[in-house]
Amino acid sequence: MEINIQKKVLEANETQADINRQFFKKHNTFVLNMMSSPGSGKTETLCRTLGKLMPGIRVGVIVGDICTTNDADRLEVTGARVTQINTDKFGGDCHLAANLILDSAQRLGCGDLDLLIVENIGNLVCPAEFDIGEDARVVVLSVTEGEDKPLKYPLMFRVADVAILNKIDLLPYLDFDAGLAVDNMKKVHPRLPVFEISAKTEEGFEPWLEWLKINVFEKTGTGL
Amino acid sequence: MEINIQKKVLEANETQADINRQFFKKHNTFVLNMMSSPGSGKTETLCRTLGKLMPGIRVGVIVGDICTTNDADRLEVTGARVTQINTDKFGGDCHLAANLILDSAQRLGCGDLDLLIVENIGNLVCPAEFDIGEDARVVVLSVTEGEDKPLKYPLMFRVADVAILNKIDLLPYLDFDAGLAVDNMKKVHPRLPVFEISAKTEEGFEPWLEWLKINVFEKTGTGL
Numbered sequence: 001m002e003i004n005i006q007k008k009v010l011e012a013n014e015t016q017a018d019i020n021r022q023f024f025k026k027h028n029t030f031v032l033n034m035m036s037s038p039g040s041g042k043t044e045t046l047c048r049t050l051g052k053l054m055p056g057i058r059v060g061v062i063v064g065d066i067c068t069t070n071d072a073d074r075l076e077v078t079g080a081r082v083t084q085i086n087t088d089k090f091g092g093d094c095h096l097a098a099n100l101i102l103d104s105a106q107r108l109g110c111g112d113l114d115l116l117i118v119e120n121i122g123n124l125v126c127p128a129e130f131d132i133g134e135d136a137r138v139v140v141l142s143v144t145e146g147e148d149k150p151l152k153y154p155l156m157f158r159v160a161d162v163a164i165l166n167k168i169d170l171l172p173y174l175d176f177d178a179g180l181a182v183d184n185m186k187k188v189h190p191r192l193p194v195f196e197i198s199a200k201t202e203e204g205f206e207p208w209l210e211w212l213k214i215n216v217f218e219k220t221g222t223g224l
Numbered sequence: 225m226e227i228n229i230q231k232k233v234l235e236a237n238e239t240q241a242d243i244n245r246q247f248f249k250k251h252n253t254f255v256l257n258m259m260s261s262p263g264s265g266k267t268e269t270l271c272r273t274l275g276k277l278m279p280g281i282r283v284g285v286i287v288g289d290i291c292t293t294n295d296a297d298r299l300e301v302t303g304a305r306v307t308q309i310n311t312d313k314f315g316g317d318c319h320l321a322a323n324l325i326l327d328s329a330q331r332l333g334c335g336d337l338d339l340l341i342v343e344n345i346g347n348l349v350c351p352a353e354f355d356i357g358e359d360a361r362v363v364v365l366s367v368t369e370g371e372d373k374p375l376k377y378p379l380m381f382r383v384a385d386v387a388i389l390n391k392i393d394l395l396p397y398l399d400f401d402a403g404l405a406v407d408n409m410k411k412v413h414p415r416l417p418v419f420e421i422s423a424k425t426e427e428g429f430e431p432w433l434e435w436l437k438i439n440v441f442e443k444t445g446t447g448l
Binding site: 123144 | 230261262290291292294315316345346347348353366369372373375376377391394397398
C-alpha cells in the first residue's frame with residue numbers, strides 16, 4: 001500500500017520533470033541539481049563557483065530550504081539571480097519536487113540564463129529520488145562526514161553525474177582517508193568523476209570549473 | 225491529497241509508537257532516539273558513551289542505516305547488544321518508523337535492558353516527524369555543519385529533548401561560532417539543554433553522561 005503511494009508520487013514527479021526538461025531545452029539552459037547533507041558546503045562552493053563563472057556565463061540559482069533565506073541571501077551577494085523555495089509551506093518537505101522547480105524557474109525569468117543551479121535541501125536521502133528535469137546532478141560530500149557515506153547512502157552517489165569532496169583544507173586535522181572516500185564512491189558508481197576541493201581556499205577548483213564549463217557549453221554553446 | 229496520505233502515515237505511526245511506549249514501560253527500559261545529519265558523529269559519540277556507562281547500565285542499541293552494517297560493527301566492539309535495521313529493504317526509507325523499532329527491540333531481547341539507544345538514519349528532516357515511542361530525543365550537530373542549521377531545520381531541534389554540539393576539537397580550524405549555534409538552537413527551542421563535546425577527545429563528556437544517567441535512573445531506578 002505505502003509502496004504504491006510512493007510509486008504514484010514518483011510517477012507524477014517524473015511526468016513533471018519531463019515537462020521541465022522540455023522547458024529548459026526550449027530556453028537553452030543547462031540545469032544542475034546540487035545535493036548533499038546539511039553543512040557539507042553547498043552554498044560556499046556555489047558562491048565561489050559563481051564568482052569564477054560570471055559574467056561570461058549567465059547564472060540563476062534556485063535555493064531550497066525548509067526555513068530561512070540564509071543561503072539565498074549569501075548567494076545574492078554574488079550578483080546571480082536567486083530565488084528561494086521554503087518547503088515549510090508544504091509540510092517541511094525534505095526534497096524539492098519537479099513542480100516547485102518549474103514555478104521558480106519561471107519566476108526567476110529563466111529565458112536568458114545559460115546555467116540554472118538548484119541548491120537542493122540538505123539531505124543525502126530523499127532528493128536523490130526526485131528527478132527535477134535537470135541535466136546533471138552533483139553530490140557534495142565533506143571530509144568531516146566520514147569515508148563510508150557513499151556506501152551508506154548509495155542511491156545519492158549512484159544518481160550523481162559528478163561528485164565534489166569538499167573541505168580538503170581540514171584534512172590535516174582529521175582522521176579521514178580521502179582516497180578511501182573516493183574508492184567508496186567508485187564502488188557504487190564506478191565512473192563517477194570526483195573533484196577534491198576546498199570551497200574556503202579554492203584549492204582544486206580549476207578541474208571542477210572546467211567540468212562545469214564544458215557541460216554548460218555542450219548544451220548552450222556559451223561560456224568556453 | 226498528498227497531505228492526507230502523509231497524515232494517515234503519521235497517525236498509523238503514532239498508534240504504533242504508543243504501543244512501543246507501553247512495551248518499554250513494561251520492560252522498564254529508557255529509550256533514547258539519536259538523530260542528526262550524516263557524519264555528525266552519532267556512532268563515535270555512542271561508542272564513547274557506552275564505554276562510560278557499561279556495565280553499570282545495561283545498554284542495547286538499534287542502528288538504522290539505508291545500507292551497510294558499518295555502524296553496528298563499530299558499536300558491537302563496545303560489548304553492547306546491537307541490532308541493525310537496513311531500510312533499503314523498505315525502499316530506502318529515510319527514517320525509522322515505530323513498527324521497525326518494536327520488532328528490533330524484541331529481537332534484541334529488550335527485557336533486561338536499562339537503556340535502549342536508537343541510532344536513527346542520518347537525516348536532519350524526516351526522522352523528526354516519526355515518534356518511535358522513545359523517552360527522549362537527542363539531536364547531534366557537529367561544528368563543521370554551520371551555525372544556522374537549527375534555523376534551517378527547526379523541527380528537529382524543536383522535538384529534541386537535548387542537543388549535542390560535537391567535534392569541538394575542530395573549533396580552532398574552523399570559522400564556527402559555537403555561541404551563535406547554541407543561540408540558534410535556543411531560538412527554536414528556548415529551554416533545550418546543549419552539551420558541547422568532542423567524541424574524539426571526550427572533552428565535555430561528563431555533563432552529557434550525567435544528563436543521561438539521571439534520565440535513565442528516573443525511569444528505571446538503575447545506574448546512579
